[in-house]
Amino acid sequence: SQTIHQWPATLVQPVGSPLSLECTVEGTSNPNLYWYRQAAGRGLQLLFYSVGIGQISSEVPQNLSASRPQDRQFILSSKKLLLSDSGFYLCAWSVLTSADTQYFGPGTRLTVL
Amino acid sequence: AQSVAQPEDQVNVAEGNPLTVKCTYSVSGNPYLFWYVQYPNRGLQFLLKYITGDNLVKGSYGFEAEFNKSQTSFHLKKPSALVSDSALYFCALGDGQNFVFGPGTRLSVLP
Numbered sequence: 404s405q406t407i408h409q410w411p412a413t414l415v416q417p418v419g420s421p422l423s424l425e426c427t428v429e430g431t432s433n434p435n436l437y438w439y440r441q442a443a444g445r446g447l448q449l450l451f452y453s454v455g456i457g458q459i460s461s462e463v464p465q466n467l468s469a470s471r472p473q474d475r476q477f478i479l480s481s482k483k484l485l486l487s488d489s490g491f492y493l494c495a496w497s498v499l500t501s502a503d504t505q506y507f508g509p510g511t512r513l514t515v516l
Numbered sequence: 517a518q519s520v521a522q523p524e525d526q527v528n529v530a531e532g533n534p535l536t537v538k539c540t541y542s543v544s545g546n547p548y549l550f551w552y553v554q555y556p557n558r559g560l561q562f563l564l565k566y567i568t569g570d571n572l573v574k575g576s577y578g579f580e581a582e583f584n585k586s587q588t589s590f591h592l593k594k595p596s597a598l599v600s601d602s603a604l605y606f607c608a609l610g611d612g613q614n615f616v617f618g619p620g621t622r623l624s625v626l627p
Contacts, residue, residue, distance in 0.1 A: 409559075445604075445619065445620055446617065446618075446619045446620055447560075447606070447617045449615075491557075493559055493560065495559075495560075502548045502567070502610045502611075503548075503610070504550060504562050504565055505550075505562075505608075505615065506562060507552075507559035507560040507561070508559050509558060509559045510557070510558065510559045512557065
């Protein structure tokens, strides 16, 4: 069966520090991968998605970037965190794009102080 | 462009009573509709989906949803609510090109 992992589970970082969040998927090949941010326990904002290694699409201009160095690995990064980057970051995968179920990881709670 | 609305921010229901969480959508083609649940500090869990076929879809934990094309709705239902159903519920829409989530509805089941 397929599983998706995210780490770390929680992170507290000072403003201006770098960020690296990792997401890995097991049990499937060539998944579509997604990064979402959820602020204040409410709506989801799609940040990035990837249909293959090295292929990243950005949905929202921001202080963040994403990379996909391996088929089942998706990394969210920032060179300098802002207070507004605080939130709950969720990684998801699917087989197809918009007509298929997305399966979510457990999330990373990021607090920028 | 496609969109998803969840008209209620909050739904309160007594334990044992039936519950409904509403979702309406707008799409130019055939919709693919999904329901997810999120417990505090957790990722979203998939409950059920409608792709085609029977308008009544049954999913996990006793939930079901009815696809109504004429009303462009996909309401989530459960015959008897449990306190443990208290969570944040998201409706989502795919149209073959894009995937979009609704804003979420917080369900509170009162003992």
